[in-house]
Amino acid sequence: MRNREKTIELTGIVKRFYIGKPHELEILHGIDLTVYKGEFVSIVGASGSGKSTLMNIIGVLDRPTEGEYRLDGLDISALKDQELSRIRNQKIGFVFQTYNLISRTSALKNVELPMMYAGIGRKERAQRARHYLEMVGMEERMSHKPDELSGGQKQRVSIARAMANDPSIILADEPTGALDSKTGRRIMDIFHRLNREEGKTIVLITHSNELAAETDRIITIRDGEITGERRGA
Ligand SMILES: Nc1ncnc2c1ncn2[C@@H]1O[C@H](COP(=O)(O)OP(=O)(O)O)[C@@H](O)[C@H]1O
Numbered sequence: 001m002r003n004r005e006k007t008i009e010l011t012g013i014v015k016r017f018y019i020g021k022p023h024e025l026e027i028l029h030g031i032d033l034t035v036y037k038g039e040f041v042s043i044v045g046a047s048g049s050g051k052s053t054l055m056n057i058i059g060v061l062d063r064p065t066e067g068e069y070r071l072d073g074l075d076i077s078a079l080k081d082q083e084l085s086r087i088r089n090q091k092i093g094f095v096f097q098t099y100n101l102i103s104r105t106s107a108l109k110n111v112e113l114p115m116m117y118a119g120i121g122r123k124e125r126a127q128r129a130r131h132y133l134e135m136v137g138m139e140e141r142m143s144h145k146p147d148e149l150s151g152g153q154k155q156r157v158s159i160a161r162a163m164a165n166d167p168s169i170i171l172a173d174e175p176t177g178a179l180d181s182k183t184g185r186r187i188m189d190i191f192h193r194l195n196r197e198e199g200k201t202i203v204l205i206t207h208s209n210e211l212a213a214e215t216d217r218i219i220t221i222r223d224g225e226i227t228g229e230r231r232g233a
């Protein structure tokens with residue numbers, strides 16, 4: 001499903017890392033990529049090809065060295081770090097391979113956290129966190145801490161957390177990379193549902209051509225350049 005309204009627009013994105021003068025490492029060499037609202041896009045490429053670097057730019061966790069990034073029409077380069085944090089908190093939900101949950105606190109509190117940053121009151125926060133945990137089938141284990149959960153369950157909690165502020169975009173960096181294929185399948189099904197039923201735009205990084213083939217569009221990245229694009233399911 002795509003309504004041709006752009007949400008992510010990258011033009012000529014270059015990323016260099018400065019690893020002590022005079023060394024600089026150019027990782028992304030001029031990426032042009034447009035993602036439309038409601039699209040489910042996958043990015044595939046070998047390890048070290050620059051996928052996470054690109055994802056961090058899309059997620060405004062990092063800034064490009066050169067090039068333009070427009071997110072819902074807004075020129076990201078013109079914004080201060082504080083404004084970027086707010087945009088990240090409101091517009092984007094992140095899912096990582098290693099979950100990045102806070103281990104000393106419950107699943108419920110993990111999901112509440114982004115809402116706390118957004119200034120949502122305690123009662124509403126808890127209510128919404130419960131709702132999102134139910135959505136991923138984790139209502140029975142809301143008070144469990146991450147260490148008491150399996151990998152697949154942790155990833156479901158992290159998807160609930162990604163949904164916390166009802167973002168329009170979900171960025172998932174190898175979300176099934178640490179899971180067995182059956183559990184990974186279940187995680188993919190959740191993404192498909194969020195895309196179809198909630199209209200979320202999803203950008204998925206994966207090593208699996210099989211999983212990528214289920215998405216609307218498959219982008220291939222190699223040595224910091226987009227080398228191909230094909231339609232998926
Ligand atoms: N902060 C950094 N400083 C220096 N090099 C980096 C940094 N982040 C990533 N790189 C390098 O950029 C390349 C691409 O990394 P990455 O985007 O993580 O690839 P992928 O996610 O496709 O495996 C790698 O060679 C990596 O070592």
Ligand SMILES: [Mg+2]
Nearest residue numbers: 051052053173
């Ligand atoms: Mg990576």
